[in-house]
Amino acid sequence: MLNKLPNIENKKFWLTLIIGVKLVLLVFFYYEVIRLGYEENDGLFVKTGDTFSYYAPMRSFLDGTGSLDACRMPAFVPLYALPYWVFGESFANNFIILIQIIMSILSVYLLGKISNKVSKSQLIGKLTILIYTISTFTFLYDIFAIADSLSISTLIIGVYFLFEYWENEKIKPLIISGFFFAWSVFFRQIGIIPLGLLGVYLLIRLIRNKELLKKISHPIMFGLPLILMLSSWTLYNKVSHDRFIPLVKPVHECYSGYPEHQFDLLDLPIAWGGIFTKWNGEGEWFTNPKMKKSDFPFKNVETSEYTIDSLENLRQLHFTYFDKSKTSEEKEQIANEVSRKSIEYRNAYKKEYPLRYYIVNPLILLKKFLFPKTIEKLPLPPVEEMNLFEKAFKAFYMVLFWLVNLFALLGILNPKINSTTLLLVAGGIISFLTFYFGWVEQRYFAPVYPFMVIFASISLFLILERIKGFKSKV
Numbered sequence: 001m002l003n004k005l006p007n008i009e010n011k012k013f014w015l016t017l018i019i020g021v022k023l024v025l026l027v028f029f030y031y032e033v034i035r036l037g038y039e040e041n042d043g044l045f046v047k048t049g050d051t052f053s054y055y056a057p058m059r060s061f062l063d064g065t066g067s068l069d070a071c072r073m074p075a076f077v078p079l080y081a082l083p084y085w086v087f088g089e090s091f092a093n094n095f096i097i098l099i100q101i102i103m104s105i106l107s108v109y110l111l112g113k114i115s116n117k118v119s120k121s122q123l124i125g126k127l128t129i130l131i132y133t134i135s136t137f138t139f140l141y142d143i144f145a146i147a148d149s150l151s152i153s154t155l156i157i158g159v160y161f162l163f164e165y166w167e168n169e170k171i172k173p174l175i176i177s178g179f180f181f182a183w184s185v186f187f188r189q190i191g192i193i194p195l196g197l198l199g200v201y202l203l204i205r206l207i208r209n210k211e212l213l214k215k216i217s218h219p220i221m222f223g224l225p226l227i228l229m230l231s232s233w234t235l236y237n238k239v240s241h242d243r244f245i246p247l248v249k250p251v252h253e254c255y256s257g258y259p260e261h262q263f264d265l266l267d268l269p270i271a272w273g274g275i276f277t278k279w280n281g282e283g284e285w286f287t288n289p290k291m292k293k294s295d296f297p298f299k300n301v302e303t304s305e306y307t308i309d310s311l312e313n314l315r316q317l318h319f320t321y322f323d324k325s326k327t328s329e330e331k332e333q334i335a336n337e338v339s340r341k342s343i344e345y346r347n348a349y350k351k352e353y354p355l356r357y358y359i360v361n362p363l364i365l366l367k368k369f370l371f372p373k374t375i376e377k378l379p380l381p382p383v384e385e386m387n388l389f390e391k392a393f394k395a396f397y398m399v400l401f402w403l404v405n406l407f408a409l410l411g412i413l414n415p416k417i418n419s420t421t422l423l424l425v426a427g428g429i430i431s432f433l434t435f436y437f438g439w440v441e442q443r444y445f446a447p448v449y450p451f452m453v454i455f456a457s458i459s460l461f462l463i464l465e466r467i468k469g470f471k472s473k474v
Helices: 011-036 051-063 077-087 089-119 122-134 148-168 171-187 189-208 217-241 260-271 308-320 328-352 354-370 388-413 420-437 449-468
Strands: none
Touching: 011 089, 011 122, 051 077, 077 089, 089 122, 089 148, 089 449, 122 388, 122 449, 148 171, 148 189, 148 420, 148 449, 171 189, 171 217, 189 217, 189 420, 260 308, 260 328, 260 354, 308 328, 328 354, 354 388, 354 420, 388 420, 388 449, 420 449
């Protein structure tokens, strides 16, 4: 079947195919969003809980009535400003969604070209496009008024132009790559991980090839877009807020529901191999007063320093922080005590169960990252209210997600698949989030997923070659 499809270089065919499939899926999910009253919307512009933090400060800034909030980086401003000034808010809102869809379509095609460059196989490039076109992260985030869609698209484009640079070592694609990487960082700061790793890798390649002095301008030009953009943003924050803020303010300064001490508290479920989020994760036990002591989601995590009763007392103390009758001084005392005990308990666990803390539990987090129990943001009713088609649809996407990550893992571990660039992008983000931060949240995985599709496509063909003598190269 794949042999009969045109080559990757046939842009008209592949872009038409991607557009057709994407539009069908977008229409279906947009219909589901409206039918279920899932979120508010303004035409194509579907709002989520984070929409306000991106768009309200930006509109205030463009109206000249306020400054940009350092809780979000101003990645949308260059796209939003002119349509907002000329045509108004509603037009600008929908313009952003159209840009997200267009950029997403382009990034799907470029991902196939990246796959083709890595594998030297037309078939694998085609398979990558087909899989990624129907994957949830390709279309699901496109209609939501948040930064995820454009952060993924700009990251893919940045990687594509970096591969262009590897092929000819011309400075132009390297600058373009650096720009899109930098823009991706401004949409979601997670992009700074692959950018930093790839910058180091570029230096190592030049040193290894004894070309550093000859091409010293190359790593400089790669990092220059981020340096210029961050410098401008940092200067703006210094002038507007009288603070040094190169990226964003701490979360606890931006959202009242996330006080600083709560992050120390949520380090406990991370230490035990749990998901830290206040929803769909073990961290909810610490932040949801409706949950009972008996709902504690872990087993065998007690140490000589604390018991389940101690943890129950700790979370109850945390709940008192939100008591409106408490004075500022009382809240500060509560916060300090919660932080002190949380750090003390975590250190006790680390000391008494070092193997679990450093190795076993991070691997458990990795498993939850790669093989989650649900696909977030699928606008479908609860399982008990789904019809047969909706159940089959959800099951398909769960299985697809698991299979992609399973084959991708096999591909990453396969020495025949040699792409340091993709390893640094995908492996870098996964490793930092899982083993260093412990932040296992599905939308943090979204920037990794397209590159996992490449690894999965190559791995699948290598397995077929071995089992059936399938010829993957054409």
